[in-house]
Amino acid sequence: MSHANKDKSQTATPVMHDPKSVAETVDWGLIPTMIEGESRTSGKLLYKGPGGSPESGIWICTPGYWDCHVTADELCHFLEGRCTYTHESGEVIEIEPDTAAFFPAGWKGTCRVHETVKKVYMIR
Template sequence: MNDIIRTHATHGTAAVELGPHAPKPTALTEGLTEVSASTWSNGRIDTGLWECTPGDFTAERNGYTEICTILSGRVTIEVEGQQPEEFGPGDVMVMPSGWKGVWRVHEPLRKHYTVIDD
């Protein structure tokens, strides 16, 4: 059967409170913080909401692929050897396992993410 399993409603995700921010470990900008909340997981796939304050940070996707949709804010993603790309509300990004880059967050950013372990 293909029934929908509703474990957590995320309607109006821009208004969902995720809790207190914490310093981002890979921040290049002093004071940059982040917070996330998983809404569903089955051990191999995890999905939820994430947000971060403006600034720059490095990121790598080792051992997993991430698919995310920007809900609010703007970010420029820089990957070595490629042109920087800007993303905003409604844009979808796929960062496959092995991806490495720099996020330049221009304004408070919120995304919906789905992580799939290799």
């Protein structure tokens, strides 16, 4: 079978132009592990594979302080906002716009969102 005969929906590459300007998002609810405040999340999926992995898109989170347990490898490129991740070992990771971070599966600590963050992410 030639590529010309394939269904385009099966071969289309997911693309999101200017992710910083994405305004139409879906409410993904409150962070369930809050320590202080009430962080609300929203976002827009770019791609979700069979069985839910990999997953990529835009994630937005409002200010608050919460326990964070990463259950699958996650690469993040923060576009806006400021937050501080503190690993259970005491390592402090300061996030500001245009910061990229990789959180391996099993990472545990806390996250304090100082100013609403927007990030592009990929989870696998």
